[in-house]
Amino acid sequence: MIIRSKAPLRLGFAGGGTDVSPYSDSKGGAVLNATINKYAYVTLVPRRDNKIHITSLDYDIVADYKVDQRLVFDGEMDLAKGVIEKFKRNQDGFELYTHGDAPAGSGLGSSSTMVVAMIGAFKEWHQIPLGDYDIAHLAYEIERKDIGIKGGKQDQYAAAFGGFNFMEFEGEQIIINPLRIKPHIVNELQYNMLLCYTGGTRPSARIIDSQVKNFVSGKKDTVEAMDFLKQNAIDMKKALLTGKLNEFGELIPSLMKCTRKRGRQEP
Template sequence: MIIRSKAPLRISFAGGGTDVPPYPEEHGGAVLSATINKYAYVNIIPDNRTVVNVTSLDYELNIKYHLPSAVVYNGKLDLVKAALKVMGVDRGAKVYLHSDAPPGSGLGSSSSMVVALVGAIRHWMQKPMTAYEIAHTAYEIERRELQIAGGMQDQYAAAFGGFNFIEFFRDSVVVNPLRIRPEVMNELQYNLLLCYTGGIRLSANIIEDQVGRYRKGAAQTVKGLAELKEIAYQMKNALLVGKLDNFGELLHQGWLSKKKLSSKISNPRIDELYELALKKGALGGKLLGAGGGGYLLLYCPYTRKHVVAEALETVGGKLIDWNFDLHGLQSWVSSEGRIEGMI
């Protein structure tokens, strides 16, 4: 018996940063995002031993430890160790991991992996959990157990899937699924480019700098966060009514506001690519994730999309084929080629 799960990666359109404590507790945060057809995968093969053997198929890493030995976090597959500990796993298994994007890409891949882990373990241990509970548990694993700096949007995006407007308050998170008309979704997909800039970044360092500036009351950071929250609401409205050129222009405004949060968010290479895209006809865009590298999202009128794409490839940008995916976390059992129920 093999228990499998997959959780989608996401692109964040607006509001990123307002989900990072302590801002949402003090002012409330708001993020607009959508999941795409790139995934984090987990496979669990239970056995009767008291050994957990974990293998990353992407990095050819392997760890093994005996239950109930104390978990030691040493930088080697710590997300898995923490998930097994927090979920109370007390039996042996082989665990295999795979992701369509590396950590630090800006697509929320680390959080999607934790959501996939929670989903697979929940299926294995037969624990009833809602999407909210799964997302919250994934957040606790990353931010509390492992003390990794970051926000809350990625876990909820991966657990729920689709287009969501997510609001963050002092004591709660509210996920508002958006009913985007098919023609609007198709048009948005047609006009967006996803370009890999290189330079995998350490998002925790950027977030720590942003939080430090906010706690000190740095005017630019405080102003940038307020602008990002307002832009998230404006962008949600533009998307719901199909005003996509306005959506593209708001992407640009959001990127300018995002850069106010920390001097580490952009760099000369990213600025060069972004300015080139605007020069060739893009209406707006933003770097996905905390900043510093990874994927650049651009909105281009269809008459200019190919021109922008060619220009970016000429200077070393790598365009990625992708599409929206409206499904969140999924888990199922595979037994000798026979597929059993999906949850």
């Protein structure tokens, strides 16, 4: 038996960072994003022994473990280890192969998307009845709480739900609003967008650390920037739904300015 799973990467249009605690807990966050036709892929092959064999095809890394072995998060294959620990059953071993259409740090939510894809494979293998909210919540717990990787919630929910979504975050309450956008609007948006790979990576953990520190200390620029990003997500959602793509595009420069401001550190 061979089990294959994939989950889509996402473009974050607006509101990124407002899904991160403590801002989302105290003021509520809002994010607008959409998944694209680039994916994280997982292949799971059950074995008839007690060996676990993991291969990252992107990084040419191979790791072997035993089913009854406690996996330690040490920077090597941590995402896979987190999912395996969550789904351990009285089972035989297996082989797990992962690869993606975008590298980690690309800004497309690739790490969280890979976790969602792996959950999908184990869900199928063990025949566990999990809905989209369940999968996203598990992915968030694995990545943010179990492994301790800093970040928000939008990536996991985008990968689990797919499509265009307006997401609302308030403490533990998360509401995903799938957007029904007319095909001609989607076509025009696609025609006017270009996705480029710069070869660099985004230091998201450092940005989030700075954002949280600035917000907790009540730094005015950061708080105002976060409030603006949330309102920007609402405004861009309205522009997208009504097909006002010029207005949609005009909101991006101010969005980028505030995105930089929210995590700015004092010199």
